[in-house]
Amino acid sequence: MAFRKMWLKINGANRIFICDPAKDSLADVLRRLGLTSVKVGCGTGVCGSCSVILDGQLIRSCTRKIAKLPEYSEVITLEGIGTPNNLHPLQVAFMKLGAVQCGFCTPGFIVSSYALLLENADPTRKEVRAWFQKHKNVCRCTGYKQIVDAVMEAAKVVRGEAAMDAIGPSFSTEDGYYGKPVVRPTALAKVCGLADYGDDQELKMPADTLHVAVVQPRTAHHARILEIDISEAEKMPGVKKVILAADLKAAGGTNIMAEGQMHERTTVMAPSREVLNEKKIYRYGDVVALVAADTKDRARAAAAQVKVKIEQLPEYLNFLEAVMPDAERIHEDTPNIFCMQPLLKGAGLEEPSKVAGIIDSSPYSVEGSFYSTRQPHLTIEGDSVQAYFDEDGFLTFQCKSQGIYSSIGRIGNSIGIPKDRLRVVMNPTGASFGWSTNAGDLCLAGAAAVVMKSPVSLSMSYEEHQHFSGKRCPCHSNGRAACDENGRITAVEFDFGMDHGAYSWGGDDIVTKQPRFAFFPYYVPHAAGLSRIANTNHNFGTAYRSYGSPQAYTLSEALMDMLAEKAGIDPFEFRWRNIAREGQTNINSYPFRQYPMEEMMNIMRPHYERAVREAKKADTREKRRGVGLSWGGFNVTEGGTDKATVAIELNPDGTFTKYDTYQELGQGGDIGSLMLTLEALKPLGVTPEQIRLVQNDTRLCPDSGMSGASRTHFMSGNATILAAEKLISAMRKPDGTYRTYDEMKAEGLETKYFGTYSNTSVPGLCRLDPNTGIGDPTPAFTYCLNLAEVEVDTATGKTTVLRFTCVSDVGKVGNIDSVNGQAYGGISHAIGFALGENYDDVKKHTNIAASGVPYTETIPDELEVIYYERPDESGPFGSSGASEGFQSSGHMAVLNGIYNACGVRVYEMPASPEKVKAGIDILAAGGKITPPKKYFLGSDLYEELENIKANPVQAGPEDYFVPLGSGTAERFF
Known part of the structure; x- marks a missing residue:
């Protein structure tokens, strides 16, 4: 050297x-x-x-x-x-x-x-x-x-x-700050x-920090580990230790990450995901060892010298392979299909097969089989974690986490440190979109810190991170839909098969999303459906913005367009006839909690009519123009047991400190918390400069829950109102003026107040029944109506999205720039999902470009988001959730637009140029595009529904089934 x-x-x-x-x-x-x-x-x-x-x-x-x-x-x-x-x-x-x-x-x-x-x-x-x-x-x-x-x-x-x-923009604050484009505190x-992200923190760690590299064999998706030879790696310069599962167990860890049971029909009785794989490799990204060395380069060089001898086992790389009758179990203690959620409504509740009869006897019906891809999150920042024992002996993680308290729950006893001695602190974070809800990276860093008794920094290369972190679940689906002679839906049936990859955690939650959001927000009188989820040997499924609903809309919004065409009705008019009106129930047999659909369609109508006119005018044989629509939306909060706590403190100088875990991943945790606090303290005339945010440190902040499920602004906001009311009440003098800090202290009054808000205060919330799918789990929804204007190059099959318009209901907008950012970002992910994003080929999809990330010219400059600001009755200051609706169904507006442009319906995503071109060529030759045959999803839909009906399970008590983000409250095995 x-x-x-x-x-x-x-x-x-x-x-x-x-x-x-x-x-x-x-x-x-x-x-x-x-x-x-x-x-x-x-x-x-x-x-x-x-x-x-x-x-x-x-x-x-x-x-x-x-x-x-x-x-x-x-x-x-x-x-x-x-x-x-x-x-x-x-x-x-x-x-x-x-x-x-x-x-x-x-x-x-x-x-x-x-x-x-x-x-x-x-x-x-x-x-x-x-x-x-x-x-x-x-x-x-x-x-x-x-x-x-x-x-x-x-x-x-x-x-x-x-x-x-x-x-x-210039704006007046005479009526307060809420809704205005106030600049983010971290901007x-x-x-x-000057924001120090994970790798920046690593550079600034103390000199005796050890650097940790992962050993990912990357030789098979499924294999028995026969030997891990660390002899050469141990001899490498600067290496302090090669850490194996046995070392973690010797240090007191179980080596098993905690997992919670969340559904009555799950067959998973015990957690199975290891921190360091000891006996088997279940997927390509599994980690079998860690190398701790004095520099990052030396750690990585040594990691490359670890030799892993394996015995190849059968590999099932998608749902259809894993559920075949002769497929072996991936985890010996549970069938590959490990959970199911049925949905029965109307005649389907009386007798599931009656739904098939209604469809068969309806004037118009369509059917189709569809596939949505394993979408990678593709954050620009990868994965970097620092772990050390702090001055009070807490094992502290500085990391990227969407739920710092829930991360503690997910670490569990895996690394041998009691949960009440773990501390999680968020670094400035380069986005997540869901993958950091999983704490596998924290377990790795924690294992190294515990075994080495030293501060450590774990930093994965982007390829290592790509193979290690979870992805959106791919999904196969079959469905039929029918309508009467007036174009009103009579009945639907559907069957979803979700691929949850190698590990099951969270799968029994996501399986409830398709029976909630298929055919949302339409009125469907009769329905029979089933969502199944299985383990495979591919990357595990994890949270991703609009968790579980894009798979539902992939089926339902295609069928809506197909049924409109069959009935000879314009797709906009067809949706207008079928959106739920006041009093009509959602697919889960409960009234919609909000009914903004008519007004949203009224807002969209002129945009749609203009788009259709312009598409017809610009359409040529070489460049086909089309217009696509899709309805979408998502739930707000994690359900009836969701809760959040915040604190607000009056400081000696008259300023205020706000404490919460509004995890900031780019979505606006800093500005969201600031806007809520400004509005809650509005009677005091507080300005942004008077508020200091202390966020996302489990040692300093109360648990406001995770940043997911479009919940944080809603839940943390309501908790902020309660904390502010307590503080303002204590500060208020009999004459209506307010006490200073010194006056509060002189009178023996507290200066720090906590507010806890729980969804238990919302009447009527109930989980989905595990036997019927009937339920009303969340207090609010976000709604999005999407319009994509596309152009298809007939010579290449390349699709260009020219303009995208979204009409959305997120309640009252708290900070317009932040919500716009979520809208535009979600739409860009949806377009990428439609056209190219994929993590399927582990040898090819190793970085963001190879995995189809959209660059500027893939996303249209003409993005228009129109907010129907219907104040939400139960949300803070009229706000609801924001982020996830924008990524729920936009991909289907693009795919429906492609069909409208050139007659090619893409049944299996993504809509690559090659796939679209092949369809164009078939049509040009006078042929017909043959949709996929009905996917085999484990057994016949009605046979399985009858089996469930004959073998009902008892719904558990509400307080047993806790939301994903409640951390230490979770019940783990």
Whole structure:
């Protein structure tokens, strides 16, 4: 190893450093020099988060080897563009126009934008988007619209056409702050590159911190482990220990992650997921050992030397393979299909097969079989965890987690530390979208810290993270739907087969989502359905925005379009006739808690009519134009036992401290909490500067629950109101004025008050009956009506989404920029889901680009979200949930648009150019596209429903079945 002394001119100053030319990239060197605005996401040059300007050219520094740089090359990083006390117009615009969400990609985007404006100070929006496409700048959060908005506004200032203080919207706070575009509290640090994410924290850990690398054999999806040979790895330089399952057990851990039973029909009686796999490999990403060394590079080098001898076992890589009669059990103690949730309504409740008779006798009926893919989350930041024993002896994790309290519950006893001695703290986080609800990475880092009795940092490469983290469950489905001569639905039947991969945790919860959201929000008088979920040898299923509902809409929104066509009714009109009206019940036999559907369709109607006119006018043989619709939505909160606690404290200087676990993953946990607190303390005339947020540390903050199920703003908001009411009541004097801190203390009054809100206060909530699917689990819904305008190139089959419009009901909008960001981001994920995102081929889908992440030119610049702000009766200040509805069904608007454009219905996602082109060619030759045969999902639908009817299970008590995010309250085996 030969080191080299080198000079670079960085941000205007000559800097000297020592490097290893054979290994170091420019990103490595810059980060060692403390310039951690340079983020490394993918590590392969496909995400743009490491963008810097080198000798006047924009480059991706993670792939530029230092050996190829001439000495004294000039480098500009974000630190050289603007600082907190001297901001560049781009930084101001990104903050004020909502272009900052998780913030991990933000430095790269600002540097890229700066390079663009140096070259072209007056770009068009199309040129801005083309620049980002060319330089591979990816944002997974925003859908790009707000980023382009920010560049266009900043360019005006750069050209001297506007003043800096003119950037962004102006608004009055005379009536308060709620609903206004208040800037996120964390935005300044993010636009200046000063937010320290996981890998930044690792660089700043104490010198004696050990670095941990994972050993993933990646030789098979299913195998028996015969031997793990660590002899060569142990001899490698800097290696302190190679940690195996036996070492963790010797340190007092069980090596088994905790799992909770959540459904009466689950056959999973004991948790089975190991922290370190000891006897078997169940999927490609399993970890069998950890290497602890004095540097990250040495740990990874040694991990590569661990040899794993295996015996290959049968591999079942999808639901259909795993449920075949001759398939072996993946986990010996449970059948591969480990849970089912039926749905019976109307005639189906009397006798399931009567539904088939109604469909058969209806004037119009359609049927189809569909498949939705294993969608990867594709966050730009991967996985990095620090673990150490703090000053009070708590094993502390600094990490990415959507539920810091629930993470403690999921760690359980696996690493040998009592749960009441675990502390979880969120690092600044580069998004999650659901994968960090799982605590497997914390267990790995905790195991290393416990065995080594040392602070550790675990940082996975992006490929390691891609194979380790869970994914959206793929789903096969069969369905039929029928309507009368007036186009009103008479009955539906459906059968879902969910692939939950190697591990079952959470599967018995997600299986309840398809029987809730198939044919939402229509009125269906008669229904028979079943959702089944199975283990396979692919990556495990985990939470992902709109958890479980996209699979439902993949079937139901296709059938709605097919049935409209069969009945000869316009698809918009068909949906208008079938949306539920006041008093009509949802598919689970309860009234909808809200009925915004008519008004939302009235709002959408002119947009739809315009889109149809324009599509007809622009349609050509070479470029076919189409319009697609889809209804969607999602539940708000985790159900009847969901609860949240927050605290608000009056400080000596008259400011207030808010304590909560509104986990900030980019969705707006910081600004959401701030907006709620401002509104709750409105009688005191509080301003944003008077509120300090202390968030997401289990040692300091009460449990507000997890950031998921579109619950946090709703639950934490109601808890904030209760805490604020207590504090304001204590501060209020008899004359109506308010006590100061000193006066409170002088009178012996508390200055810190807790508020706890529980859904037990909402009347009528009940879980789905495990025998019928009848139930009303959550107090509110979000609603989305989507319109996609698409163009299909008949020569290539490539689909371009030209414009996307969404009419949404999220109740009262708390912060418009934040909710817009969730909307645009969710829509971008939905478009990616429709057209290309996939994690199926483990050898191919190793990074975000190979897995189909949408770059700027995949997502339309014309994204329009229209809010029908119907105040929610039970939500805080009229707000409901926000995020997940936007990703529930947008993919079906795109797929329905493709069919409308060129006659090709994509039954099996994604709608790749090759697949669409093949369909076009079949039609051009006079052929007919043959839909997939009915999928075999384990047994006949009605046979299984009759079996369930003959063998009912007793519903458990409400307090036994607890929500996913309630952490220490969960019941574990």
